[in-house]
Every structure is written in structure tokens, then in C-alpha cells.
Amino acid sequence: MNDSANNKVSAIAAIIHKEWREVVRDGRFRFASVATVLLLLLAMTFGWQQAERIHHEREAAGDVARKHWDHQGEKNPHMATHYGMYVFKPTGSLSYLDPGVEPYLGVSVKIEGHRQNLPTHAAASDSTAIHQFGGLTVATGLQWLVPLLIIGLAFGSWTSERERGTLRQLASSGLALPVLAVGKTGGLLAVLAALLIPTAALGGGVVSALGHFGAVDVGRIVAFMAAYGVYFLVFVAVTLAISATASASRVALVLALGFWVTTAVVAPRVLADVVGAIKPLPTAYELAHAVAESLDKGLPGQTPKEERVEEFSKELLEQHGFLGAEMMMPEALLQGLELQAEARFENEVFDYHFGALNADIGAQEVWAQWLSFFSPTLAVRSLSMAFAGTDHAHHRDFFAHAEQYRRELVQLMDNDFATNAGADGWDYVAGPELWAKAPRFEYEPPGLFWVLGHQWKSVLALMCWLVGAGVTSWVFARRMRVI
Template sequence: MNRIAALLRLESRLLLHRSAVGAILVLLAALLAGTFAVEQRRLDRERQSIETKREAMLTAWHEQHLKNAHTAVHFGLWVFRPPAPLQALEPGVSEHVGRVVFLEGHRRNPETLAPRDLAGASTSPTLSPGLLARSVGTLLFLILGVTIAGRDARAGIRLPAAGTTSRRPLAAARLLMLALLALAVLLPVAVTTLLLQGPFLAMLTWCAATALLWTTAAAAGLWLGELAGRRAGALPLALLGWAVLAFILPLLAPSLAQRIAPVSRADFDAVLKAQLTNAVDGHGASAANAAFMADLLKQYGVERREDLPINADGLLMQADEEARIGAHDKAIAQLRQTLDVQDRWINAFSVASPLLAHERLGTALAGTDRRHLQAYSDAVETYRRDWVRTLNLDMAKNTRTGDWETAARRDVFRSLAAAPGLPASGHGARASAVAPFAVILMFFALAVWAALRQGKPRGDRA
């Protein structure tokens, strides 16, 4: 341990003696913390704006011009999706699905497939700490590893020294130094999260995974640099590997998953249409409608719609809603099964790329992955169903069949509560983060083993 500590001090002085290295590390730390702070402040303002809009929308709904309850259903309302707690860390899918959803009596919004208001949504990668960590951070530590390992060979120094049988202490000291540098670079962004009162535990988990990722890149660089020695091929080979793992595979994985398990709006609509072929239709004439009305007349013991003590039109609309709910749920279940297959394939691809695993871990911790979007979509759909049911039953109970003019009472409109916000991130987020964290840990262990193994003289290897 004393020898490793001495080597650690020596390696630290040799590395930090180069002012350019220190400046780049400080710049990376500042970029990570600064990018996170600026984006978090912007999202805080957006969150406040959304709360104001939610209150204004709800007030407008409560105080709207009185109208027939089912007409109000078609009048609809807007639901605003607030930013996720750590969206500044990893935008994930939140930048591609929009911030506003329109709800009405016959409109449901399946995640990633529904037409949404895309104002403000991005179609290109957003500069974020996650993107910086995977691209700039891994590249920097990879180059540092290659540079440090190739330094001795270029200087003509022969290690280990006379009488030494293993270079493992030197390799261990270098890895420890690079790991400590990684933690030092990540410290400002962790402190920034604490100051901004963000989810600190999630950020610490992300920082730990990022430090492992950077140390993995450094260990791979040490291994390549020492393997190549004086030859100039180590750095180009390292850069090629980085490009494949950082950009090519993360871009190919979703495209390949979509080809393996394709989803489309047309397929989703086809499932819905098949489910609704013989269902009740609140705005048309069909055999199902006739059967529904016959059962209703029999239930109340009357022969004509006009003799019913309730409004059959309101009940028919609610029967239509419930039929569409059943069809929607089956189509959504089928869609999610296909998306789960895609996820499994992307997870399989991430086994070959710790950078892809890092992105998936970041979105899980940030609350911007598909699971969180699904939870929010479910909460909004439950809200829509309760709202439509309240209005349809009010029309059924408080008017008579054929009456499409009588307006609902003010208190019916005022009974509508605020739209749901984002569901709390809990066990689901932690569960989604386990697999990608394990992948990063696996690559870390493999890279460290290779770096230490490379540190043994050839005569010592089994």
C-alpha cells in the first residue's frame, strides 16, 4: 500500500504537471455543472409556467359558458406535462413526445404514437450532462489512459525497475489516480444538484456510474497504450472503438430493435378497429346500439325511449366510452408488449456498449424513460375516463332522452380536479437502473482486469 501511495503521488504530479490536462479537466467539470444548472433553472421556470397554465385551464373549465354535458366532453381540455425531476440530466424521450396532451370524449393518447402538440419539443440531441459524460468525458479519459501508458515507452524508460517482478502496483496507482480524477470532475455537478434541491440520491447514483464508466475508458486506454508501446496505432484504435460504442451502436440499436419488433400508428389503429367492429357507437346506428336500447327499455319496463326516466343518449355515450376503453386497453397492452421486446433487444445491444447502458441508466434515474412516460400516460387516461364518465352520467340522470340543449350545472364543471402531475419515481426507477448499472460494472471489472493483467511481465503470465 505504501508503494501504491508513492506511485500515486508520482503519477499525479506527472499528469497534473501538464497544465493542458488540468485545464481540460476543470473545463469538463464546469461544463457538466454549468449545463446542468442552466437547464435545471430553465426547467424550473417551465415547471412554474405549466403550473400557472394548469390553474388557468382549470379556472377556464370551471367558469366556462354552460353547455350540454356531452358537448362539454367534446369541447375538451388540455393537460400539460411538467418536466421530470432530473430531466436536465438526461432529456430521454421527454424531448420527443411534446409537453401538451389534448383530451376529449373519443380521443385517447397512446404514448409515442398520438398526435401531440410538439411546441418546444426537440428532434435533435440536447446538450446535457449525460451526453457530455458519454462523449467528451469517456473520450478524455480514454486518451489520458493511452497517453499515460505510452509515455514511458516514448521516453525510453523500462519498467519495472531491477528486482521488481510485477508492474501491478504501477497499474493500480494509475487506475486509482484516474478514478479519483473522475470523482473530482463529477463533484461540482453533484454539489449543484444539492444546491438546487434536486433528487440528490439519484444524482449520486449517476455520478458513481459515470465515474465507473470513465475509469473503464481510462483502463482500456492504459491497456491499449501499453499493448502498443512505441507504435502509433493505439490512439487511432482507441478512437475507433470509442466512436463505435459512443455513437454508432447507440444510434443503430433503436433502429434495429424497431426492425425486429416494428410498431406503427397504423398497426395500433388496426387493432382498435378490429376491437370496435361490433361495439356500441354513440354517434351512429348499429345492431349493437339497437341491442343496447332494447336491453335498456326492458330494464326500465317501458316500450319507447321517450318514456325512459333517464336520458338514453347519455347512457349510450357512456356505453360507447366503455367499449372504446376496452379496445384501447387491449391495443395499448399489445403495443407495450412490442415495445418491451424492443427494450429487451436494446438491453442486449447495451451489453456490448457501456455507453448505451449509461444512457439507459441516466434516463431511468432522471424519470425520462419510456416507463415513466407510460406511468404518466396511464394517470392522464384515468383522469380522462373519470371526467368523461362524470359528464355522461350527469347528462343521463338530469335530462331526458332527446334533450341535447339543457346545460349541465356549474357545480358539475367545478367538480373537475386538476390534471395529474408526474407520478413519483420510486421502485420502478431503481429497478430500471439495475441492469444498465450492472453492465457498466461488468465492463469496469473487465477493463481493470485487462489493465492489471497487461501490467505483468510476459514471463509472469500463466
């Protein structure tokens, strides 16, 4: 390392040290930081308590639902599929950090024959209006409070140096202003790290002391923290850039707050509207109507129902080697196969409509990710939910598993009917042995790489913000007027 580089490094270190001292000696800052940290810890504890309660509630409900299935008494296997079984979505182990869209999504799916049901019983449908404000969650704290804390710390970084006249001295010390900017960024980050890293550690300690349910996904936790780290860095850089151009501290503060209001408060709601306008979703009524119509007549613009069912029965008969020899089949087998053919047709209809719906919601999510190039809060929000496992992509994944399970269960029952009914036909009944053969519904959320695959646009948007804000801060510091 040559002398000048050495000099720069020690200068940066000196500035970091000075910024640190200035901030730490400021009573207002001490108060604000303690308040922020306390709020985050409170939010985390409460979030954990809620998540834990929901977790146990669903586990217990799942057990009861399974018991209902196991003890449904003797009946025809096909009738058992009419009786059906409820399955419940397990709570993500990180949902206490960011509940995401989880409260607005159904948590239970009724598994039954002939019908693919939408998940129902969303928590939010049972809440009073106050919940529209949104409870205090770790995610809100990180997305709203910490950026405000950063603005409060950094808005005067350049302007107050100029107002006090110290900027002249700094500038005359022979260091380039952008180098000073690096030092200031470092100082602010040091302060934030000193606040948030112990908070995270303490929170993690509290949660593991209380007892963590589910597997601890270290990868997701690290990714979650990294996303917020970048987000905070963006706010530090933006605030410094604003402070470098503003004519006075109060102007800097007002501009920085304006940026915060636009990106963190207004943008998410505007985004939801824009996305809804680009990809409108059908209303619950329209969807139900369309499904009913297709079940009755066949998919729009495709083979009518009867012909389609006929095609499926032919396929099935061929598989069983009875094509053209239906008369020789045991009646129960024929009926069983017909039921299966009908079920296949119904599956096709459900696939079509629910697939379209989920594709629309998925497309909305993709648009939301692209639009996060307009606001870092949008980007970090997508990432936060995704890493916490509470976004709609995770929900779709669960939904797909539940549907897979439904098909397996219905097939298991109809197969038993077809092979074992024999001459009893519809009077054939099966008992608990058959019910017990149905596998338990198990669901594991996908891994970190699956999430990253879904979220690369948000990652890119956040990175673009980081680079853009960093470069702007650098350029503005360079062109800053000293007096």
C-alpha cells in the same frame, strides 16, 4: 495485515500519488480539464434554465386549460366531454441533467369523450435543423467529453512508461504489474474525482441558488452520479488495458479513440436501427387508420362493434337493475347508459391499439437495454435518462395516468347525465358546479425502485462492462512486455 500486503498498499498509494503529480503538472491536461468543467457547468446552467422555462410554461398552460374547462358555460355534461380539457406533463425535476427523449415526446394530452388522444406538441417538432446536432447537455458532456478526457489522460499510462524506460525500473522494484495497474487506476480516479465532484457540488449549488422547482429527489441524483462513476471507471480500465497491449503510445491512442468512436458515436445510432428492425413501429398514419377501422367495425378478429356495445349495455343495465325492463327507464338514463356502453367499447379499442403501440415501444426499450451489453455508453444512456425521469417508460407512466384521468372524467360527466337529466334528456345542462367537481389532474413520477425495476438490464450490462474491463486490464497488465 502482513508485511507484503502492507508493502503493496503503500506502493499503490505511492503510484496514485505519482500519477496525480504527473497529470496535474501537465499543462495540456490542465487546459482540457478546465475546458471540460466549464462546459459541464455551462450545460448545466443552460439546461436548468430551459427546464425551468418549460416547467413554468406547462404549469401556466395547465392552469389556462383548467380555466377553459371551468368556464365552458352551461352545457350537457356529455357535450362537456366533447369539449374536453388539455392536461400537461410536468417537467421532471432532473430533466436539466438529461433531457432524454423528452423533446421528442408529446407533452399535452387532450382529454375528451370517445377518444384517447396521443400526446402531442413535442418540442422538437418546432425546431430548426441545427437542433439535430443536439444541444450541449450535461448528459452529452458526461457521455462523450469525460471519456475522451480519460483517454487523453490514460492512453500513454503504460506505453510512455515503456518508451521512457521507466517501466523497467517499476517492474524491477519487485511489485507485480497488476498491482501497479491498480495504483494507476486509483491515480486516474483521484484526478477525475478531484475534477468532477467539485463540479457537481458547484452545479448543484448554482441550481439551488437559482431556485429548484419540484422536489429534490436525492435517491435519483445519487443513482445518476453512481451510474456515471461506473461508466468512467469502465473507460479508465479499457484505456489502461489498451495501453498495456499497444506497441507504442500513438497506437494506444488510436485504438482507444477507435473504441470511443465505436461505443459512443456509432453504437447508439446502429442500436436505434437494430431495435427498429427487431420491433418495427407503425407509422402515425397506419396507427390512426387501424384505430379508426376498429372504432368503426370492432377489434380485428373479435366481436363486431354493435354486438360488443350491446354486451356492455347489458352489463350496465344489469348493474342498474333494469335488464329486460328498459321500457320502464327514464329515457335520459337509458341514453346515458348507452353512452357509457359506447365509451367502454371505445376504451377497449384504445387500450388495444395504444397498448400495443406502447408495448412495442416498451419492447424496443428492453431490447435497447439488452443491446447495451455491446457498449457501455448505451447502458449509461438508458440509466441516465431513467434516473433523470426522461425516458419513454416515464412517458408511458404519465400517459397511463392521463388515460386513467380521462376515464374518470368521462364517467363523472356521463353519470351526472344519466342520473340528473331526467325528462330533459339532451336538453339537460349542467353548470360550473359540475365542472368544478372534476378533480385536478395531478401527476407524480414514480420512485427510484420503480426505475431500477425497469432498468436492471442496463445496470447488469454496465456491471458486466466494469468487471470485464477490470479483468482485462489486470490480465493485460500481467502479460505486458516490459521493454
